[in-house]
Amino acid sequence: MTVRRQPNPNSESVDNYLKAILALGGPEENRVASNALAQRLGVAPASVTNMLQKLAAGLPPLVEYERHRGVLLSDAGKRRALEVVRHHRLIETFLYEVLNYPIEEVHEEAERLEHFISERFEERIEAKLGYPKMDPHGHCIPAMDGRMPKENSVPLTHVVRKATVVVDSISDRDAAIVKLLRTTGIVPGAQLRVRGRHADGGHDVSIGSSVKVYHLSPEAADAVKIHPPP
Ligand SMILES: [Zn+2]
Known part of the structure; x- marks a missing residue:
C-alpha cells in the first residue's frame, strides 16, 4: 500500500510562484498581473489569486498583493526567489560542466532539484565549479547574498x-x-x-x-x- 503524503502548502510551488514573479517583473521589478502569472505557470487564474493571498498573509509576507493591481515581491520573497534562481543556475552549470549533460537537458533537471539542495551542497557545487558568474545559458548566477548584476540585454x-x-x-x-x-x-x-x-x-x-x-x-x-x- 502506498501512503500519500499530505500536501502541505507546498514549498516547491511557492518557490515557483516567487521565481515567476521575479522573472516577469524584470529588472525594473514591475508589478506583475495575476493573469500573466497564471499563463506562465500554466494554472487557473483563480488558483493564482488564492495562492497570492496566502503568500501575502504569511509570516513574513512573501508578496505584496492587491487585487486588480497585481503583485510585487516583498524583501523576504525576493530573497527566497533569488536563492532558488541561484540554486537553479548553479545546478545547471554543474550538470553541464561536470556531468556533461547536453545544454538542452539541464533546465528540466534543475527545475526539480533547485528546491531541495542544502546550503552546504550549494557551496560545494560553487567551489567545485570555481565560483562561476554565469550559467551555460549566459544568465548571471546571483551571489550568496542575492546580489546580481542587472541584465541589459x-x-x-x-x-x-x-x-x-x-x-x-x-x-x-x-x-x-x-x-x-x-x-x-x-x-x-x-x-x-x-x-x-x-x-x-x-x-x-x-x-x-x-x-x-x-x-x-x-x-x-x-x-x-x-x-x-x-
Ligand atoms: Zn534553467
Whole structure:
C-alpha cells in the first residue's frame, strides 16, 4: 500500500510562484498581473489569486498583493526567489560542466532539484565549479547574498535592420529551441550577423564569418538575447 503524503502548502510551488514573479517583473521589478502569472505557470487564474493571498498573509509576507493591481515581491520573497534562481543556475552549470549533460537537458533537471539542495551542497557545487558568474545559458548566477548584476540585454526580435550583434544569453525554457540554437552555433558569446527580418517575424542570421544563412522562427529569435546594438 502506498501512503500519500499530505500536501502541505507546498514549498516547491511557492518557490515557483516567487521565481515567476521575479522573472516577469524584470529588472525594473514591475508589478506583475495575476493573469500573466497564471499563463506562465500554466494554472487557473483563480488558483493564482488564492495562492497570492496566502503568500501575502504569511509570516513574513512573501508578496505584496492587491487585487486588480497585481503583485510585487516583498524583501523576504525576493530573497527566497533569488536563492532558488541561484540554486537553479548553479545546478545547471554543474550538470553541464561536470556531468556533461547536453545544454538542452539541464533546465528540466534543475527545475526539480533547485528546491531541495542544502546550503552546504550549494557551496560545494560553487567551489567545485570555481565560483562561476554565469550559467551555460549566459544568465548571471546571483551571489550568496542575492546580489546580481542587472541584465541589459534585448531580444533578437528587437533588431529590425541588418546588424552584427553578440549573443548574451539563451532562454532555457524550451528544450527544443535550446537544442536547435546549440546545433546552429547560436550560443552565448557567438557573433551573429542579422541579414533581415522575415514576413513571419522570424530572422535570417549567419554565425561568425560563415556565409550560411539560418532562418530562425519568431519563437527561436525571441529566445535569443543580445547585447544592445550601439
Ligand atoms: Zn534553467
